[in-house]
Amino acid sequence: MATSQRRDPFMARHFAPQHLFLTGALLIPAFLFQPNLFVRVGQVLLFAQLATANGKRIKWIYFVVMVSSVTVFNLFTPFGEILFTVGPLSITRGALQSGLEKGVTIVGLVFVSLASIRPDLRLPGRLGGMIGRVFYYFERVIEGKKRIRPRRLIESLDEILFELYRPGERRAEADGPLRSTTTLGYAAMAMLVGLNWALVFLASPIGT
């Protein structure tokens, strides 16, 4: 148990899932109200770091493609000062800046989400209970993944499915360990939220 806890990512060790979710919810408006594009890029890098600390693997290429494609599509609606031309297309400051802002914002929101949501976050009510059952079965299905044989796919799937679910059979609820937020977790939460909100008021807008 101690070994598995040591392997847990920082966020899992120091944050209760609902507090982590709350932190993300407080960071989102601070990110969206940030007027300075450079600060916003810095926030995106910070959120990526937090997502990694939450045990998530960041696929940078996906996000680079995302920002680039949003920016390129935005360039087709030119406005503002012309910076240079590429064939028939005029690259304008307004379109470029707006495209970058949009792309960076979208990627930042994904990173905040990755940083603040964990599978052990329990949604309230009966739907939350159903999600708990889904995860209970999911963990067991994943255990059987290695037994799937591509050459006899349906037969091997059948064997696993027979073991895991038969109608009429109800299995015990599997409750995971309840996590609580540590003092370090509360301090990190206050620092993250405080820093990002302070930047909203301290940073000046660019491009104006």
Add this chain to the structure above:
Amino acid sequence: MNAVQPTPSGQPTPSERLSGAQPAPQRAELLEFIAFMGALCLFFSTLEYLFPKPFPFFRLGLANLPVLIAMKLVPMRYVLLLVLLKVLGHGLINGTLASYVFLFSFGGSFASVFVMLGVYRLAGRHISLVGISVFGAIASNVVQIYLSVTFIFGLTAWVIAPLFVGLGVFSGVLVGLFAQQFYEQSRWLEGIRGYFAAS
């Protein structure tokens, strides 16, 4: 209604489950089955990463398999519940619940299931799971393109619509073919079908 009761020493064997007339399932049993199918949706979406992607945003839609199969087994409201569990579970596991990815997943999944249920209701036995799957994939792709045009890329993104709808048809055929094959050949599903046929 009489749900099958587990024996004190354990559970009924698969052969016991598969043989003879089976009683109608209770609501709790249906919910349990839907939770299991939700787990299979998440499982198939993890298998998706094993296949190479021709484009960064392209998905095969393997997570749709359990939804396709559930449509033939349980009432409509349970299929909708399954889709809700699928998108919420996916958002929680991947951590995308609070991002645009969830919006796309939610929009695409529900557009797909509404179209599939509609087609299934209208065409009934005259349409295979391949046909239903293709309709679902097209609906999902069209809604996702609409969302990406509205929220992310702007009007110029419509130029990629034919490509993505084409890819959607291709993936819909593949998923539908596998779903049809699984529906016809799986012994586990045969047992489930017998059990839920009474509902």
